[in-house]
Amino acid sequence: MTDKELVKLLKKYKDTPELGGGASDFNWENSWSKVCTELGWDAQHVSQRHFSLFDYAQFAGHELSRTILQPAAVTFVALVLLMGGWTATVNASFSVPGDMLYPVKLATERVRLTMASTAQARAELHVEFAGRRLKEISEIKGSDATLVNMAVSNFNNQMNLVNKELSDVKNENPDAALALAVMVGQKANEYEATLGQNQEGNQEVASALESVVAADTNALDTIVTSHENTGASESGEMLQQNFQNKYRLLRGRIALSLGRLQVVEGVLEDDGQLNVYLAQIRSAREQILDVDQALRLAMDTLADGGYRSAFDILKRIDLDLRLSENQITELEITITAPVPVEPTEPANPVNNSFEEVVVPESF
Amino acid sequence: MFQDEKAYEEIMRSHFPAVKRFLIMKLPSVQDAEDAFSTTALRVWNYLCSARVESVSGLIFTIARAVVAEFYRNQKLATVSYDQDEAVVDYASDSGSGAEGIVQEIDQSILRQLINSLPEQDANSIRWRYLDGLSVKEIAKLLNKSEGATATAIYRSRLKLKELILKQHDR
Numbered sequence: 001m002t003d004k005e006l007v008k009l010l011k012k013y014k015d016t017p018e019l020g021g022g023a024s025d026f027n028w029e030n031s032w033s034k035v036c037t038e039l040g041w042d043a044q045h046v047s048q049r050h051f052s053l054f055d056y057a058q059f060a061g062h063e064l065s066r067t068i069l070q071p072a073a074v075t076f077v078a079l080v081l082l083m084g085g086w087t088a089t090v091n092a093s094f095s096v097p098g099d100m101l102y103p104v105k106l107a108t109e110r111v112r113l114t115m116a117s118t119a120q121a122r123a124e125l126h127v128e129f130a131g132r133r134l135k136e137i138s139e140i141k142g143s144d145a146t147l148v149n150m151a152v153s154n155f156n157n158q159m160n161l162v163n164k165e166l167s168d169v170k171n172e173n174p175d176a177a178l179a180l181a182v183m184v185g186q187k188a189n190e191y192e193a194t195l196g197q198n199q200e201g202n203q204e205v206a207s208a209l210e211s212v213v214a215a216d217t218n219a220l221d222t223i224v225t226s227h228e229n230t231g232a233s234e235s236g237e238m239l240q241q242n243f244q245n246k247y248r249l250l251r252g253r254i255a256l257s258l259g260r261l262q263v264v265e266g267v268l269e270d271d272g273q274l275n276v277y278l279a280q281i282r283s284a285r286e287q288i289l290d291v292d293q294a295l296r297l298a299m300d301t302l303a304d305g306g307y308r309s310a311f312d313i314l315k316r317i318d319l320d321l322r323l324s325e326n327q328i329t330e331l332e333i334t335i336t337a338p339v340p341v342e343p344t345e346p347a348n349p350v351n352n353s354f355e356e357v358v359v360p361e362s363f
Numbered sequence: 364m365f366q367d368e369k370a371y372e373e374i375m376r377s378h379f380p381a382v383k384r385f386l387i388m389k390l391p392s393v394q395d396a397e398d399a400f401s402t403t404a405l406r407v408w409n410y411l412c413s414a415r416v417e418s419v420s421g422l423i424f425t426i427a428r429a430v431v432a433e434f435y436r437n438q439k440l441a442t443v444s445y446d447q448d449e450a451v452v453d454y455a456s457d458s459g460s461g462a463e464g465i466v467q468e469i470d471q472s473i474l475r476q477l478i479n480s481l482p483e484q485d486a487n488s489i490r491w492r493y494l495d496g497l498s499v500k501e502i503a504k505l506l507n508k509s510e511g512a513t514a515t516a517i518y519r520s521r522l523k524l525k526e527l528i529l530k531q532h533d534r
Binding site: 001003006007009010011013014016017018019020021025026028030031032034035038039041046047049051055 | 369376384396397494
């Protein structure tokens with residue numbers, strides 16, 4: 001049976017009494033009359049009633065409200081809510097720890113993380129959020145220490161998550177890991193430089209630096225592994241570029257350290273105290289020159305294709321250089337410490353024993 | 364609140380053909396259908412005067428359905444079920460064969476029972492579209508659906524009815 005046949009069948013019988021057709025007595029006039037009687041109305045009067053201008057105006061008003069005003073009001077309210085939400089989100093994106101809208105910012109980030117379906121996407125988001133935390137640290141630096149520490153701690157968490165997601169991507173999808181590692185490596189270098197400026201002996205910052213270094217090391221290891229496995233020119237170039245960046249930074253630090261030593265030497269010579277610190281200065285300079293030598297070795301190793309070894313050397317150089325930098329800093333603090341004040345003749349010999357004189361340890 | 368007798372008359376007049384067919388097909392006699400229409404119309408007026416209504420068509424058919432159900436409850440008659448329909452139409456099963464045979468063997472009373480045995484919305488769709496001749500747009504208003512969804516609903520209702528007819532023929 002086709003559709004056409006079915007429709008034909010239905011139309012054939014539509015006027016039969018069984019299907020509700022015919023029944024001429026059951027017509028509108030009779031039925032309406034019956035309804036009017038039940039309601040106590042005069043059917044003729046109701047039927048003859050004409051709508052007045054007022055009725056039409058009322059109807060027009062109702063239609064206007066229904067078709068234009070109500071949808072317009074709904075649209076307006078929706079826009080207000082949307083704009084309100086958007087404004088709140090935008091305002092929240094500029095908020096820092098301690099602001100009322102800061103939790104909104106964090107909540108928005110959590111939503112974005114929830115919507116990220118792959119470890120790679122999550123890692124990229126954690127890198128982005130770590131950058132935001134770092135910016136916040138710079139903005140609130142000098143304000144409430146608790147808030148600063150909280151921001152640093154948040155940054156630390158993000159970097160740890162970057163590290164974790166990078167490891168996951170490395171195991172699940174090595175091809176995607178390479179691009180991610182390059183990005184993480186670049187960002188880690190940026191973050192390391194920024195955090196270094198904000199360190200100032202802060203324990204939280206030191207911890208954050210460690211997590212940045214860990215992420216950087218992980219990223220580098222990923223790139224090296226990828227290059228060792230594939231030998232692709234792309235990863236080779238990335239490693240060369242990464243090495244050159246680190247090499248330049250270390251060379252800059254070596255030059256800076258040698259310059260600082262020279263300044264210390266000059267100051268001590270002017271004060272006639274160079275001989276007192278000469279051994280210390282020589283030791284520091286030798287260490288730096290050793291580092292410089294190691295840097296050349298790293299470069300040679302890289303040229304021979306020993307990427308992993310070359311980066312391992314850079315890592316050791318970084319640690320040695322830090323030691324030398326700390327030594328120079330101690331020297332600088334020592335020579336710039338205030339000269340001890342000679343005790344004056346006590347006005348009251350009885351109270352003399354309670355007076356304190358600040359004497360630097362090295363003196 | 365709604366107090367406009369003239370508007371009420373227009374509403375009921377425009378729905379009269381569809382409600383009439385619905386009631387005649389559902390109830391045993393035309394007289395029962397006429398009474399049911401009056402009851403439906405009165406209840407529609409009372410409802411319109413007491414509450415805000417979003418879909419007048421929906422209200423009218425909801426009340427009409429309730430009136431039919433009430434009728435059978437009061438008469439202590441069971442509503443015609445699909446099984447009963449099958450029993451009633453059993454006699455036609457041996458006559459004819461093929462599509463032409465099916466069309467010939469289905470008379471109006473069998474068709475009525477088959478339509479009534481469809482789910483309410485499918486029965487309404489068939490009635491409104493093929494018996495009352497309403498357009499898809501008009502039916503969409505009655506069903507409170509989009510025209511696309513209504514067209515699909517009508518198509519599915521038609522398939523269901525066809526299935527019932529073929530089932531009836533195979534017996």
